[in-house]
Amino acid sequence: MLGQKILTLDLGTSSIRAALSFQKGDKHQFFIKTAPSRGIKNGNIINLASAREALSSALNGLKLEAPMALPNEAYVLVPGGCTLGYQVEASIEFPGIKTISHNDVNVVKNKAKDELLRIKGQTVKSYYEVIHVVPQEFIVDSVDGIQNPIGRSGRKLTMKAFIVLASRSHVKTLEDLLKELNLKLKGVVLQSYASSFGIRAQNSYFNNNLLLYMGAGNTEFMYFREDKPVLSKHLPFGSEDILEFLIKKLKVSRTEAERLYNEYGGAYAFNVNKEEVIHINYGSKTLKAPKILIAALVHLKLKEVFKDIKSMLDEEDPGFVENLSGVLLTGGLSKLKDIDTLAEKIFKAPAMVPPLSHPEVSDVSLSPIVGVTDYITSLSDKKKLSDIKEDLTKSYEKDGGFFATIWRFITDII
Numbered sequence: 001m002l003g004q005k006i007l008t009l010d011l012g013t014s015s016i017r018a019a020l021s022f023q024k025g026d027k028h029q030f031f032i033k034t035a036p037s038r039g040i041k042n043g044n045i046i047n048l049a050s051a052r053e054a055l056s057s058a059l060n061g062l063k064l065e066a067p068m069a070l071p072n073e074a075y076v077l078v079p080g081g082c083t084l085g086y087q088v089e090a091s092i093e094f095p096g097i098k099t100i101s102h103n104d105v106n107v108v109k110n111k112a113k114d115e116l117l118r119i120k121g122q123t124v125k126s127y128y129e130v131i132h133v134v135p136q137e138f139i140v141d142s143v144d145g146i147q148n149p150i151g152r153s154g155r156k157l158t159m160k161a162f163i164v165l166a167s168r169s170h171v172k173t174l175e176d177l178l179k180e181l182n183l184k185l186k187g188v189v190l191q192s193y194a195s196s197f198g199i200r201a202q203n204s205y206f207n208n209n210l211l212l213y214m215g216a217g218n219t220e221f222m223y224f225r226e227d228k229p230v231l232s233k234h235l236p237f238g239s240e241d242i243l244e245f246l247i248k249k250l251k252v253s254r255t256e257a258e259r260l261y262n263e264y265g266g267a268y269a270f271n272v273n274k275e276e277v278i279h280i281n282y283g284s285k286t287l288k289a290p291k292i293l294i295a296a297l298v299h300l301k302l303k304e305v306f307k308d309i310k311s312m313l314d315e316e317d318p319g320f321v322e323n324l325s326g327v328l329l330t331g332g333l334s335k336l337k338d339i340d341t342l343a344e345k346i347f348k349a350p351a352m353v354p355p356l357s358h359p360e361v362s363d364v365s366l367s368p369i370v371g372v373t374d375y376i377t378s379l380s381d382k383k384k385l386s387d388i389k390e391d392l393t394k395s396y397e398k399d400g401g402f403f404a405t406i407w408r409f410i411t412d413i414i
């Protein structure tokens with residue numbers, strides 16, 4: 001039996017990708033088609049016609065390759081630059097002891113959303129819409145750390161959550177773009193949040209971990225505590241900016257900068273042999289230069305970005321860097337040689353580029369695409385509420401029954 005078909009679109013700075021996934025047995029199968037990106041800058045659609053053409057070419061390629069018809073609705077990744085992320089807390093009290101229902105969760109969630117929009121003011125309310133409500137924990141009376149409170153009893157229900165908002169105009173543009181291709185926008189997923197699913201191994205638990213998605217035009221980072229996001233930020237930086245830096249500093253053509261980056265680029269110049277000499281092409285002329293020069297320029301640029309990220313983290317909460325237990329790098333730029341070494345030096349914590357959650361897809365620049373499928377799958381997990389942007393339905397109460405209630409009571413008291 002084949003499970004739910006998921007169509008995911010990624011409008012990236014370097015590539016536009018269309019992916020179909022479906023469950024077969026206990027595994028997901030992926031069909032992914034890529035087209036060179038056009039009409040997109042730092043994740044923003046700046047030319048609708050070009051973006052449509054590029055997306056249409058990726059979709060047509062996918063239609064030919066996929067073993068079944070594509071769904072007529074799609075999930076689309078949104079870049080961090082179009083979003084805002086906040087931590088919120090809301091509580092509701094009951095007149096007496098009450099068994100918590102899906103409706104109570106909806107009430108506390110809507111209260112948190114309203115409260116956030118009230119605090120942030122009219123501008124945020126008019127220009128942004130909620131795309132994720134990720135519960136960090138529920139607290140029922142004095143019991144904290146609850147992943148799903150439905151079926152528990154208490155007088156007071158508190159929810160701590162991380163809420164992500166996306167620019168209304170960006171979502172509207174995506175809707176219009178998809179409409180022109182006869183597709184419906186089923187949902188949007190923040191790129192860094194999607195990639196956090198895309199790099200999860202089974203039973204992984206992100207605690208004091210910094211996830212760093214680095215693409216061609218976007219650097220997005222998310223800090224996780226107790227396996228839940230607590231901070232999400234963005235810098236308009238990617239491999240395109242490194243190329244521009246090489247062009248400016250070496251005064252070479254774009255093609256030559258790309259060649260030098262691909263052949264000699266590295267994030268940690270101290271790992272390059274100081275004696276080695278390379279040739280840099282200037283039209284008909286060629287100049288000799290030490291190989292370390294290319295890595296030194298790339299190193300310099302990335303060091304600046306990592307330091308900026310560190311300051312942004314420190315500004316929010318000095319505990320983020322102090323307690324950092326690991327940096328998880330993903331996205332196309334994470335394939336750059338020695339980027340983990342540089343991250344370790346700057347953040348003073350172990351850094352790695354984890355493999356994707358589905359080993360049949362090996363390219364780490366596809367972590368957001370692969371992650372959307374895992375994110376969608378996580379939405380039906382009733383043990384752990386992973387995103388309650390939409391109101392929960394009664395089906396969430398079926399889980400459990402009498403013995404589950406007793407078991408919860410026992411786990412509460414031991």
Ligand SMILES: Nc1ncnc2c1ncn2[C@@H]1O[C@H](COP(=O)(O)OP(=O)(O)OP(=O)(O)O)[C@@H](O)[C@H]1O
Pocket residue numbers: 011012013014015016037042043079214215216217218219238239240265331332333335336337365
């Ligand atoms: N082996 C590699 N070494 C260094 N850089 C690489 C390597 N492979 C890919 N890249 C860089 O990664 C970039 C693509 O990354 P990715 O596909 O994640 O970006 P994107 O999704 O198109 O852009 P964004 O999400 O930033 O809008 C390429 O432009 C390239 O410069």
Ligand SMILES: [Mg+2]
Pocket residue numbers: 010012013191215216368
């Ligand atoms: Mg991307």
